Amino acid sequence: MDNVYGLILKRIGLGILTLFAISIIFFMGVEALPGDLAEEILGQNALPETVAAFRKELKLDLPPHERYIAWLGDLMKGDMGKSLANGRPVADLVGWRFANTLFLAISAAVIAVPIAILLGIIAALYRNSLFDRIISMATLSTISFPEFFVAYILIALLSVQLIIFPSISNINAQMSFWEKIYAIVLPCLTLTLVVVAHMMRQTRAAIINILASPFIEMARLKGIQRTRVIVMHAFPNALSPVINVIALNLAYLVVGVVIVEVVFVYPGLGQLMVDSVSKRDIPVVQACGLIFASVYIGLNLTADVLSIISNPRLRNPR
Amino acid sequence: MSFFKLLRKSPAIARIGLAMILLNIAAAALAPVIAPYSETEQVGDVWMPMSSEHLLGTDHIGRDMFTRMLYGARNTILIAFVITMLSFAIGISCGFFAATLGGWVDLILSRLVDILMAIPVLIFALVVLAVVGNSIPKLIVVIALLDSTRVYRLSRAVAMDIEVMEYVEAARLRGEGIWWLMRHEILPNALPPLVAEFGLRFCFVFLFIAALSFLGLGIQPPTADWGGMVRENSGAITFGIFTPLWPAAAIAFLTVGVNFIVDWFLHVASGLKD
Numbered sequence: 099m100d101n102v103y104g105l106i107l108k109r110i111g112l113g114i115l116t117l118f119a120i121s122i123i124f125f126m127g128v129e130a131l132p133g134d135l136a137e138e139i140l141g142q143n144a145l146p147e148t149v150a151a152f153r154k155e156l157k158l159d160l161p162p163h164e165r166y167i168a169w170l171g172d173l174m175k176g177d178m179g180k181s182l183a184n185g186r187p188v189a190d191l192v193g194w195r196f197a198n199t200l201f202l203a204i205s206a207a208v209i210a211v212p213i214a215i216l217l218g219i220i221a222a223l224y225r226n227s228l229f230d231r232i233i234s235m236a237t238l239s240t241i242s243f244p245e246f247f248v249a250y251i252l253i254a255l256l257s258v259q260l261i262i263f264p265s266i267s268n269i270n271a272q273m274s275f276w277e278k279i280y281a282i283v284l285p286c287l288t289l290t291l292v293v294v295a296h297m298m299r300q301t302r303a304a305i306i307n308i309l310a311s312p313f314i315e316m317a318r319l320k321g322i323q324r325t326r327v328i329v330m331h332a333f334p335n336a337l338s339p340v341i342n343v344i345a346l347n348l349a350y351l352v353v354g355v356v357i358v359e360v361v362f363v364y365p366g367l368g369q370l371m372v373d374s375v376s377k378r379d380i381p382v383v384q385a386c387g388l389i390f391a392s393v394y395i396g397l398n399l400t401a402d403v404l405s406i407i408s409n410p411r412l413r414n415p416r
Numbered sequence: 417m418s419f420f421k422l423l424r425k426s427p428a429i430a431r432i433g434l435a436m437i438l439l440n441i442a443a444a445a446l447a448p449v450i451a452p453y454s455e456t457e458q459v460g461d462v463w464m465p466m467s468s469e470h471l472l473g474t475d476h477i478g479r480d481m482f483t484r485m486l487y488g489a490r491n492t493i494l495i496a497f498v499i500t501m502l503s504f505a506i507g508i509s510c511g512f513f514a515a516t517l518g519g520w521v522d523l524i525l526s527r528l529v530d531i532l533m534a535i536p537v538l539i540f541a542l543v544v545l546a547v548v549g550n551s552i553p554k555l556i557v558v559i560a561l562l563d564s565t566r567v568y569r570l571s572r573a574v575a576m577d578i579e580v581m582e583y584v585e586a587a588r589l590r591g592e593g594i595w596w597l598m599r600h601e602i603l604p605n606a607l608p609p610l611v612a613e614f615g616l617r618f619c620f621v622f623l624f625i626a627a628l629s630f631l632g633l634g635i636q637p638p639t640a641d642w643g644g645m646v647r648e649n650s651g652a653i654t655f656g657i658f659t660p661l662w663p664a665a666a667i668a669f670l671t672v673g674v675n676f677i678v679d680w681f682l683h684v685a686s687g688l689k690d
Contacts (some may be wrong), residue, residue: 116534123531127547238679242671244623246630246646247664250653258656265654353536357627361650372631375546383546391535398534 106403113399120391124384125166173388179381183374188385191370196389198269199359199366202282203351206289211344214294218301223328225306233298240295245354249288249361256284267362285362289354297347304339308332338405345401349394426680433676440670444493447486453479455487456638463649463657472662476649481659487640488663493670495556495635496622502560503621504614507567512598512606514568515575526572529565537562537624545633555625555634563621570613574606581605615678619671626667642667 136153153159160168172179178188221230240248257265263283273281308314309332317331318324356368363369371386423431443450452469453459457479464474472481514522532540537559544558578584584601592600628634629643637644642663649660 116531119531120535124543127544238675239668239672242619242675243668244626244630244643244664244671246627247661247668250646250650250661250664253653254656254658254661258653349536353538356538356542357631360631371542372633375542375631375633378546378549380546383543387539387543390539394535394539 102406105406109402109406110399113395117392117395120395121170121388122166124387124391125169126162178385181374181379181382183377183379183382188381191382192367192385192389194271195365195367195370198364199355199368201269201278202285202289202359202364202366203348203355205279205282205286206293206351207348209286210290210293210297210347213290214297214347215301215340215344217294218298219305221298221302222305222309230302234302237295237299240291241299243292245288245292245357246361248291249284249358252284252288253361265362267364269365282362282364285358285364288358288361289351292354293347293351296350297343300343300346301340304343305332305336307339308336311335334408337408341404341408342401345397345404349397352390352394352397429676430680433673433680436669436673437677440489440493440666440673443486444489447490451480451483451486453483455483455640457483463652463655463659465657473657473659475645475659476651481662484640484645485642485662485666488642488645489666491635491639492622492625492629492641492643492667495552495641496618496625499556499560499563499621499625500614500618502556503563503617504567504610506560507564508571508603508610509598510564511568511571512575512602514572515579516594516597516602522572525568529568532562532565533569538627541624541628542633545628550633550636552635555628559621559624563617563624567610567613567617571606571610574609575602578602578605612678612681615674615681619674619678622674623667623671 136149140149140152169179176189178192180186181188181191217233221233224230253265256263264281265284267281267285269278269281314327314331317327322331355366356372358364359366359368360372367386367389371383371390374382374386423434458477459480460470460474460478462474462476462478464470464478466473470480470482472485475481475484510525514525540562541558544562545555548554548558579602584597587597587601625634625641626643626646629641630647632644632647635641635644637648645663646660649663652659653661
């Protein structure tokens with residue numbers, strides 16, 4: 099078991115180190131500009147005094163490493179700086195939007211994961227059947243569609259032709275849980291469709307990979323019943339790749355959510371980030387980027403730890 | 417020659433894919449010839465329905481949608497192609513260098529790529545674009561750099577396998593330089609997996625550009641591009657006008673085509689019979 103703890107600790111350490119490196123890149127990206135950020139944002143015809151004042155406000159007059167350390171220190175205390183666009187603290191802008199984004203992503207995940215895993219396993223067990231072929235075609239097409247295409251098709255069908263669901267998903271704190279669920283049906287459905295397609299294909303591939311391995315053939319040749327082969331021999335070994343597939347796709351959800359939020363004008367973190375990029379509101383963009391990055395790295399980390407734990411070969415070293 | 421032989425044995429789905437791609441390339445190449453109007457000319461009312469004059473109706477400020485679609489194909493496909501080429505040039509050269517030189521060059525490049533690949537390209541691209549702004553040349557360089565990390569991984573792995581072959585060892589003992597080794601020994605043998613990857617990367621870059629333009633952060637109007645056209649016309653959908661679905665469907669059409677081909681290519685390359 100020591101071996102396993104060691105591996106897990108190593109993996110967590112690596113995750114934290116990666117996040118740290120990314121925060122440096124995000125922060126130092128500003129340094130790579132010819133001239134500096136103040137000139138870049140204010141434009142070429144800004145007065146020198148305005149540029150100097152703006153530079154002071156951004157603390158660009160300090161050397162980069164001091165600024166980075168001060169920024170990281172503030173971040174640890176929960177202070178993410180102020181928005182350049184309206185001077186409000188970034189933490190206020192980000193907090194409730196992040197909660198909204200999580201609400202949407204988790205709703206989609208709760209529906210998508212069981213469906214995708216089930217379909218993937220069935221397709222793998224009945225490989226090359228009609229069911230498998232139809233579903234392979236359908237998913238290959240769906241993963242080729244941009245998210246906004248799926249979203250607009252759903253809007254055209256369910257919100258314009260049959261007026262069932264709203265095409266704009268505005269939610270606020272006053273709404274009850276079920277009202278919120280009703281409001282996010284379409285964005286949730288869009289994310290579900292896209293994620294199911296990806297996840298199902300990968301599950302199918304992972305299971306087929308396991309079923310093709312020599313120990314399964316051995317079990318079959320010994321004359322063990324088909325269900326017993328699947329439950330006792332294939333399942334424990336398939337667990338780790340399937341966990342990886344789930345985590346990978348939940349992480350994918352983090353990105354898919356950005357585009358879907360923009361389509362449905364949903365008040366989430368992705369929408370805020372996109373708006374801030376076009377306004378070039380750097381502190382807000384850095385904060386959003388860092389949150390997305392932490393969630394993404396966190397999910398991958400969880401997947402790695404879980405697959406270390408669930409891998410029989412790592413648990414019982416020779 | 418072997419390409420046609422391969423094509424004759426190909427399943428229907430791969431041929432359909434090829435036809436879909438060729439149709440897009442034809443539309444892109446012949447846009448100025450086929451298009452009935454010019455790219456930015458306002459020729460009618462807002463969101464006019466389909467008619468013989470305007471095959472796909474008009475857009476949100478009365479430009480001919482069919483014309484914009486043709487020019488959109490030209491711009492979007494060309495930019496995605498340039499980015500993929502650049503990304504492969506960077507990725508392959510860095511990957512081969514890392515594999516042949518080894519040592520600290522490999523270590524530094526690989527750790528850097530690990531960090532860049534630890535988070536989604538979209539998030540990284542948004543942060544970078546917020547800082548540098550978004551003109552087309554900047555967009556091309558930023559996306560190519562981010563995308564080249566994936567190419568680097570593959571070309572490094574492939575080159576590592578080839579590096580240990582006897583013929584590379586022989587060339588090395590003959591006193592050939594590192595450039596010669598990379599160009600004459602490693603590249604020709606690494607080509608098949610890289611070609612399949614090119615299709616996949618092109619799809620990814622193409623969808624990525626479309627997504628950025630859709631978010632209003634990619635190719636800027638009035639240049640016609642499919643992602644941006646969906647964004648501009650998105651308001652129409654609530655009136656039951658399907659104008660924004662045309663460019664979105666065109667994006668899907670091309671990526672489905674490329675994916676059909678790549679899927680078949682991977683199938684052939686993997687040597688599976690069923």
